[in-house]
Amino acid sequence: MRPLLLVSFLSCVASAQGFELERLTLNGGARETWLAQTGDGLEAMHLRVSLLGHYQHRPLVYTVDGVEAGAAVASRWTAHLVGAMGLHQYVEVGVQVPVVLSQTGDDLSPYGIAPVTSTALGVPWLSVRSTVLRQGETLPLDLAVSLHLGLPLGLASALTRDPGAGVAFAPKVGLGRSFGPVRLGAELGVLLRGSRVLSPMSPTVSDEVGSHFSGALVVSTSGLPVHAELAARVSAPFTQTGVSVEVLAALRYTFVKQFELSLLGGPGIGKAPGTPAFRVLLGFTWTPDLSG
Numbered sequence: 001m002r003p004l005l006l007v008s009f010l011s012c013v014a015s016a017q018g019f020e021l022e023r024l025t026l027n028g029g030a031r032e033t034w035l036a037q038t039g040d041g042l043e044a045m046h047l048r049v050s051l052l053g054h055y056q057h058r059p060l061v062y063t064v065d066g067v068e069a070g071a072a073v074a075s076r077w078t079a080h081l082v083g084a085m086g087l088h089q090y091v092e093v094g095v096q097v098p099v100v101l102s103q104t105g106d107d108l109s110p111y112g113i114a115p116v117t118s119t120a121l122g123v124p125w126l127s128v129r130s131t132v133l134r135q136g137e138t139l140p141l142d143l144a145v146s147l148h149l150g151l152p153l154g155l156a157s158a159l160t161r162d163p164g165a166g167v168a169f170a171p172k173v174g175l176g177r178s179f180g181p182v183r184l185g186a187e188l189g190v191l192l193r194g195s196r197v198l199s200p201m202s203p204t205v206s207d208e209v210g211s212h213f214s215g216a217l218v219v220s221t222s223g224l225p226v227h228a229e230l231a232a233r234v235s236a237p238f239t240q241t242g243v244s245v246e247v248l249a250a251l252r253y254t255f256v257k258q259f260e261l262s263l264l265g266g267p268g269i270g271k272a273p274g275t276p277a278f279r280v281l282l283g284f285t286w287t288p289d290l291s292g
Contacts, residue, residue, distance in 0.1 A: 018156035019163055019196050019209045020123050021059060021073065023235065023274040025148065028084035028094035028127065034250045034264060035231035036216035038176030038185025039142030041131035042086030045291040052262070052283030054078040059276040062108055070106030073116060073159065077102045092129045098122030100158055120158030123150045123168065141177040148172065164194035178222045187216040195239050198273070208239035209273055227252040235272060244270030260285040
């Protein structure tokens with residue numbers, strides 16, 4: 001069941017006091033995994049630049065007394081430019097820039113809800129990651145810590161900017177271990193951002209967007225031409241809204257050594273705003289070795 005969004009949601013969108021709807025951030029370095037940071041930082045002078053197309057189905061649904069009335073955002077198409085570079089064996093920097101190309105929703109004008117702006121810049125993310133441990137003969141696993149900074153450059157009426165100052169912080173810890181061609185990994189993190197109750201006139205608050213814990217478990221292949229991974233991602237809010245889970249899979253195919261094709265996707269489970277019924281991403285990556 002999706003959260004109860006009352007007519008007061010109109011003021012949240014129409015007065016340009018929205019929130020960031022997107023809940024997926026990718027592992028830009030992706031030496032081992034796209035869907036979680038599992039301690040897999042890039043080697044020094046290794047670069048990854050990716051462009052992905054992203055479709056989300058019904059990431060924001062409007063309900064009245066527990067009955068679905070329609071989707072405020074029924075479909076959303078986004079392009080993501082993602083880059084990461086290893087500056088040192090233990091330091092990686094990254095950037096992710098989303099652009100909402102198109103988003104549409106059902107006609108909810110009988111409930112006083114105006115449509116969202118269809119195109120906008122999303123929240124750009126800057127990141128720095130330190131790989132504390134690298135699995136080897138003497139070390140049992142990969143371990144990394146990272147800090148991600150979301151910039152307030154989106155558009156509130158398009159649901160691409162958080163309340164207040166619009167700045168977000170996301171510290172994360174990732175770890176992983178390879179067992180021959182199979183790798184197991186995990187990620188724990190916190191997203192810190194402004195909060196907003198979407199239906200402040202409701203007697204029971206169940207749709208307050210804001211900060212949350214995040215976590216992921218992932219199993220993947222390693223060292224093969226076709227790379228596969230399966231991840232379960234969970235979000236547990238600090239605010240009064242529900243827990244959400246996404247089960248995502250990814251396939252990556254490397255060709256001509258420096259190029260890669262990626263296909264990602266899977267269903268969302270839960271009622272938190274920004275959890276789609278399903279999402280699909282298709283991407284192309286360039287991976288040159290600049291070490292000479």
